[in-house]
Amino acid sequence: MIKRITLISASIALGCLATIGPVLTSIYIADRDVEMRDRAELGDLADKAVMRTELVTYQAFAALSDLGREPGAPCSPPNLEQAARVVYNYRYIQDAGAYGDGRYLCSPLLGDVRTRDLSLPPPDYRSNDGYLVWFQRKSPLSDVRKDILIGRNGYYVSIDPNSYVDLVDPARRPIAAIQTTTGRLLAVSPGADPDEMLDAWKQGGKVKNDQWNYAVARSATRPLAVVVKSARSSVAGDWPKVLAAWLSIGVVAGAALGWLAYRRVTRQLSFPATLEWAISRRKIDVVYQPIVRLVDEQCIGVEALVRWTLNGRSISPEVFVRVAEENRLIQPLTDLVLEKSIAELGRLLVANPSFYVSINVSCDDLRTLRFLNLLRASLEGTGITPAQIRVEATERSFMNVDATRGVIAAFRAAGHPVYIDDFGTGYSSLSYLQTFEVDVLKIDKSFVDTIVQDAASSVVAPHIIAMAHELGVEIVAEGVESRAQAAWLLNKGVQYAQGWYYAKAMSASELVLWLTKSRVPREADGRIHDRLVVDAIGTRQHDSRSQG
Structure with a gap:
């Protein structure tokens, strides 16, 4: 606070x-x-x-x-x-x-x-x-x-030295003429300090002085230079019109910026700044929705989702995630999700190497290797394999082909499978599927909702499924809410699903209980993963002690 x-x-x-x-x-x-x-x-x-x-x-x-x-x-x-x-x-x-x-x-x-x-x-x-x-040779004609x-x-x-400095100058500013090869003064105007003028020449006119300005000019053809100086002007006393002009500009700019700042400050104080504060103070919660294998309804992984409760009221992720994207907070938010996922599910992931968590990344993190480097550093020494941390990105993240192709390839080369989230809601899906190599398509809930209905959009899901099969990528159906939907998807060859029909998103401790009671992942030989249960209970007890 x-x-x-x-x-x-x-x-x-x-x-x-x-x-x-x-x-x-x-x-x-x-x-x-x-x-x-x-x-x-x-x-x-x-x-x-x-x-x-x-x-x-x-x-x-x-x-x-x-x-x-x-x-x-x-x-x-x-x-x-x-x-x-x-x-x-x-x-x-x-x-x-x-x-x-x-x-x-x-x-x-x-x-x-x-x-x-x-x-x-x-x-x-x-x-x-x-x-x-x-x-400075004494003339025989004068004493x-x-x-x-x-x-x-x-x-x-014979030349009178004053000829070198005798300029018509109403301000009568001091002048000195210098022979540059020897550094000798040829002439200096009346009232000027020879040593001061010579020192100013040696410094190229860059003399720190609150009262005087200096300037040096050199001859392009002769070893000659001059030094001139003048008193510094007062902006109020000597140039009042200049001061008035700049003050007018300053007042207008100040009024405009003040108005913009007022709007910006009020906006920052209302929501974006609060979100930034919540991220920095780790007030954003991470929940996990199970992803099940349709053929046996076993939970094989989870998707990490963000939740935020502000002053006792839940804020929709669609709202604050969009605000995070618009205010350059999406990368810190993604980093926080990764940090909490590893901290909360670390034991579960290490105990069951086939279990995974998928994390949504932003467009910005598909343009550089920043998040991949953070992933590597975060997994070092944990015992979690790269395949257990999967990357989900929406279709629009793939629109910048040149910047994204290499980063996607780097994620996959490092062992992190790449998912396309909400597939079918973006643009030119087929074209970029042919451009990028990905591992899994996630069919958006809006298409899953129509698969057992006679709606006009019900034909979209079969096309997406056929396209995925043709390209050799696996499919996760989002938003499955009924047995009829699950049966239809299984019949069409969809491998995985997530949705309220199986389980809502839950906290890490609730996930451990859910897995322990009803859907504990099994080894290839069918035996219950006893170590998973023991470690999961340990994690739940640790979480309880931390909350207490």
């Missing part, structure tokens, strides 16, 4: 969550949406920034190429004139000139300084294609400014 109350409480909680959850989720999604918008916008800025670094670098390389085109010795008047044109023609070039032997030689701004000792230290980086780079020098073949150009 405590578990039942817990289930009800959980269902109500889930109903509330279904209503409130979408609203809270919409707020979360709105926050993520704003974050994605921020990152997309920041990514666009990073792409523009890396294009700027490529443009500045391209101009430096083009300027160096132009410096070498004018014939004449470095620092000659024509050569200096060409350098002046380069400075004028290229926007990002601040100065251009010649160097050699570790010294500045000349430039339009420096003039001819070969007689002066303006040293130029070794470069900070040498590329594979011959370019030399000096990072504070540091430029980037790029040189090749004795010529150099």
Whole structure:
């Protein structure tokens, strides 16, 4: 009962969550949406920034190429004139000139300084294609400014580092340009922390920070990258329209899901959940209806049937089995029947190896080997043979031919005979009988009821019997309620029957008494199976003690 109350409480909680959850989720999604918008916008800025670094670098390389085109010795008047044109023609070039032997030689701004000792230290980086780079090189023309020098073949150009990060950005978001081969900063915009930007590049922009977003973009042609960052937006303060849109969706979804959850919860609380609780608490009973051999009316086995009493009232199996199928409870229900059948009839089955119990299985258990594997594990060490646990399935279970054929064959290969239950009530019976190999057909009670009457449907049973004989399978007639029916079936060659004429379904202890008193199975030589009686009585006494 405590578990039942817990289930009800959980269902109500889930109903509330279904209503409130979408609203809270919409707020979360709105926050993520704003974050994605921020990152997309920041990514666009990073792409523009890396294009700027490529443009500045391209101009430096083009300027160096132009410096070498004018014939004449470095620092000659024509050569200096060409350098002046380069400075004028290229926007990002601040100065251009010649160097050699570790010294500045000349430039339009420096003039001819070969007689002066303006040293130029070794470069900070040498590329594979011959370019030399000096990072943050102090200019001879300024006491504070540091430029980037790029040189090749004795010529150099000077670039203001801010050219790499000087983008038109109304938000003035911090930008850093990085030479990726060396991991050196080329430039960083005013106010940005160089160490922070360099660390963000090393992490690929994936920095955990509650206040800032970062983005990294890399050049596809040069060893260059940029890092940009921006403050995280507030969904309520910066994007109120986005929040309103997502909240509207959340409220509508919450109302819809809340209504659906209400209907679902009320339905679950009324019957399916109660059934699930009953199965899990083993409140479902198993009863056994004898199956007799018509020729001598000896009981040779039983069919396991389910019964459920709820609040003192018996629930029809047709009702709760259908509910179990619709709510994915049929497999746990079948498992419970198997468990109880082995526990309650174990001694009886071991004492009489020819006696068996048949168990109804669902469509789901004819599509996979799940139930067969459970059967094997359950019988291990019990002394019960596979042939003593038989499998019954309705016609509609066989409709999925591809999925079912192999499973049916596996049951039979493992020694479990397969029955087709309620035969004649499904579709295309003859076609799937030719497709599947089965052991027994069970004629549905609706056809047995008509066999001694002049009803139009009375011709069906003879056809089913003839079909079974033609295919070489045995027959069990269900719902036999009179001696006339039994005699007619025996005359038609039907081997087995079950029904109220012989016995109603009964509990395990009642079955033992019934077998002991009147229909104890016999050995082939006709002797009474004394061991069966002794063990059966022991089982009944054990059951009595358990109930007490």
